[in-house]
Amino acid sequence: MSNKVVGILGGGQLGRMLGASASLLNIPIIVLDVGDDSPAKQILNNPSSKNLSHIDGSFKDPSFILQLAKKVDILTVEIEHVDVNALRKVRETHPHVEIHPSPETIGIIQDKYRQKLHLKEHLGGSSAPLGPFRSVDATREDIERAVEELGLPLMLKRRTLAYDGRGNYVLRKSDPPAIADAIQFLCPIGAGKDELYAEKWVPFIKELAVMVVRGRDGKVTSYPAVETVHRDNICHLVWAPFRTTSVEQDPGIRANAERIAQEAIKSFTGAGVFGVELFLLPSGEILINEIAPRPHNSGHYTIEACESSQYDNHLRAILGLPLGSTKMKVGAAGMVNILGSDGSEPSQPNEISFSPDAIIDKLTHVALSTPGAMPHLYGKAQSRKGRKMGHVTVVGVSDAEVRERMAGLLQALAEFERQPDSKTPPTPASLRPHLLGQSHPHPLISIIMGSDSDLPTMVPGAHILQKHFPSVPFEVTLVSAHRTPLRLAAFAKGAGERGVKVIIAGAGGAAHLPGMVASMTGLPVIGVPVDSKSVAGGGGGLGGVDAMWSILQMPRGIPVATVAINNSTNAALLAVRILSAGNPDLVREMEAYQRGLGEEVDKKIGTLGEIGWGNYGKK
């Protein structure tokens, strides 16, 4: 057992996952929370003989916090709504006990208005990546002034004890009854001082999150930025890593989000993992939404998907151990939260039931039938509507595979949530089937060409992918070196961030497209020389040799993989072979395809033997 004992304020699911990481290192953990069976306590069996008994009490109660402090070397939190003054007092009375993150950090972050003021001060003042905000009293007059200043709709928030959307109110009209409703919602038992603040409405197109690890030396590192999808203000889905989704989108968004999140966390004190929630604006600009001083729902996926998880790294950080690698070890990951329902539906007739709450049971069973899916149930005694009861992480070689694997879970959820009187279940957008003859929204292969006149030459490549390698997602689009040079640059620079792994570029004549794309990306580029005589109005009768030399004879430093003239089929097959570097299953699929080619020849050999060479090919 480690010679350091860690105390956690809070024993919910985050404490449970922290506890699982601690068990790997045999680090003793003492949990402070009410009851003897909270999620974290269930997996940390501390015999009283070791003087490591968990504490049955509230993490908001100073006396219990002091009781915990007496038994540990390090204190940390799995929830920020703790008594900060009690932590400060621990620092006076128990100076040898380290508290991570610091009580000051927790104090700033647990008051969202102070959090915003702090970030504004430390991240460049008016140029800080924050939307406009201001304090507001819970009075009609002050809210009217805030509307005047920040416009409508106006986001009114409680400064403290607000999470998962509780304590947030969107004010859409500024007439007195609307304001009265807002005050009633936010301050139902009457308003005290400094309870609220206001944020200008942010017209974001996506929400991102970055988990940042801060060492005791103040150095920070982060996990990849992820996309989060909320429903009713509660985290619903996480997609990792965040991907741009169009050629036009700035490929620097992910790096920028990670940089902003790291800068924000540098400004605090104390060690640990921090969740930074961000807004992505249509312009590509990124604003900080909120910070959590602890592991975060958007980082659950790191357990299965990264070299070290956020829980491993929270422990490493607070214990002063070397931080673990935050790199993803899989191609992509997704996470869906399992929330409790109102329990109105009966359980499915499975032999094993994981929960009396039908939706939890159902999603767990669907997850167990999904390759690469790992259900996590938190062991909460009571399920209730909207309560976080578990989650499922899904990993795969690509965004497309992860979304396909996730589809069954989302479909089950949609069916479950269908209203009894509606006939068709809602189909989540992410489940729309990939249509034949259409580009996949999450392609691994991008097939581009300078003109639609090249399409007849390039389409056979698309067909071979669709027919023989249906698991390989691809897109087909136009990028012209000479007519859309800026699109060429945007395409090449952004392809990697969109998740593309191989580019196939077809070009005739001067055929600059493949080489110019290769010069602006680190991805492999396959060039298909197109015989421009074969396209309407083109060509100088060179049979594609002009394009071939242009694509083939690239200078040292910038390679293009050239295939035979007009042979988009081989370009597509080469792209699949290239993808096998990240997905060994494709080697087997390709070898099966090759055996198929051999069998076709075998058939012809049979026919030739049967009917003789003299009759072969005659009707």
Added chain:
Amino acid sequence: MSNKVVGILGGGQLGRMLGASASLLNIPIIVLDVGDDSPAKQILNNPSSKNLSHIDGSFKDPSFILQLAKKVDILTVEIEHVDVNALRKVRETHPHVEIHPSPETIGIIQDKYRQKLHLKEHLGGSSAPLGPFRSVDATREDIERAVEELGLPLMLKRRTLAYDGRGNYVLRKSDPPAIADAIQFLCPIGAGKDELYAEKWVPFIKELAVMVVRGRDGKVTSYPAVETVHRDNICHLVWAPFRTTSVEQDPGIRANAERIAQEAIKSFTGAGVFGVELFLLPSGEILINEIAPRPHNSGHYTIEACESSQYDNHLRAILGLPLGSTKMKVGAAGMVNILGSDGSEPSQPNEISFSPDAIIDKLTHVALSTPGAMPHLYGKAQSRKGRKMGHVTVVGVSDAEVRERMAGLLQALAEFERQPDSKTPPTPASLRPHLLGQSHPHPLISIIMGSDSDLPTMVPGAHILQKHFPSVPFEVTLVSAHRTPLRLAAFAKGAGERGVKVIIAGAGGAAHLPGMVASMTGLPVIGVPVDSKSVAGGGGGLGGVDAMWSILQMPRGIPVATVAINNSTNAALLAVRILSAGNPDLVREMEAYQRGLGEEVDKKIGTLGEIGWGNYGKK
């Protein structure tokens, strides 16, 4: 909480890791083992209020087994040395309790001689994949007869209660004193009946292991075959997946090992995970060594490296849930066991100590500093020499990366084990540094050419890899299409199983090498057309155009990625880009290399501006 309760006989590290998987699904587990603090009990906090208290008693004691049976729906084992008769009795007295695997299976497997007889009977009699064996009495006469029949050295084994080499004895001479020593070692308190059996010595070159999952319906699936390395008969290292290491080795070994292991486990009854240990002979033949009816040391790596772990799958199998994917989600993985030492060395002066046993503390600290490494400490109260106290799993994108990451751990172990009077620590073979100008033993890129006369053309590609992409392992060798056609076939068919991801083939003149290799593998093949005029005695003055057309104009179905004539540099750079499909870091490395190319031009622009075009290039 699940409506099924699982009881485990045994509460050691395997029970602990099973328990961790059970917690994810909130499946209640009751552990039967001596004491209240065994490794498994530490992470399964069952309050007595739920009637799920663990049992403090021996898993060999029928009364405790019955006591456990009363509280559970399913019984399973984490160790095979249990009282099988007690399990049989449970089946009579508690018919609703399922026992997995079946008591019959455990009974057969726990007696190694019966295990061998069973396998011989079910796997084809004399053609079964087993070395010769026979029963032997613990008498001089019978052992002499066994030597006569099976030769020397002779492996004498206890039939029961033998593991980690305990109960095994290698008889090297057959004189009476040697035999007496063997009997004394194996039967120290006097020989009973049916205690021993003998196996013909198997001159294996490697040991493999396959974890097989058997569902309640009798269907089996398996994890990839792995290589295991033993020291003093105890598992020391695991490398996953197993790789062939030479062009000559049969690329079917892995599939064959998996098939044999699956067939073996089909012959038993009951569900769960089984560890099948195998010998690989110089001929490529595979023999079964031993079977374990439970999760196994050689499958620990699956926790971090596979889509579902062996522990997840053991639970799924015994509960009748859908089996999880056994696919690896990382490129490669390794595992090293942490064994207790005799404790003679003092602890390192770290702020945090994980164990009073210095080697455990040291290896844990080294693992925490190693990217992709995950230490698992089992929480055993007492460390002693040779006891399994923990393990470290290392994952990475490739065999080479895993071995490099593992090197620090093995080096630390070697330094620790250095005798005080020896000056240089022993360097494990796996730590030999990769020498410049030499082929890497675990290449991702294979550079081949038909003749050493092509070497001057191909070496620039090797140089650019070594200089700019030192993390990318590669090999350089000769394969001639026309002079070594069988080697060509062996090379192409086996490259994937050796872990190669991209092949670069240089060829001049008729230049059949790249295309023929591509026809016999599913891996991507890059062809470098070599101007054979530039090599001694070759060429017809075609400037490499002959080779270029031959490599480029491959028929539909079999692609070769062709680069410019003689441009092995671009072939190497293309290979790195291809590898980025499995390792996104390489995209960033490639883009940094490309920025370097731009900066070189920037310098020349500066010089040209400074000294003028008229003086440029003059001394």
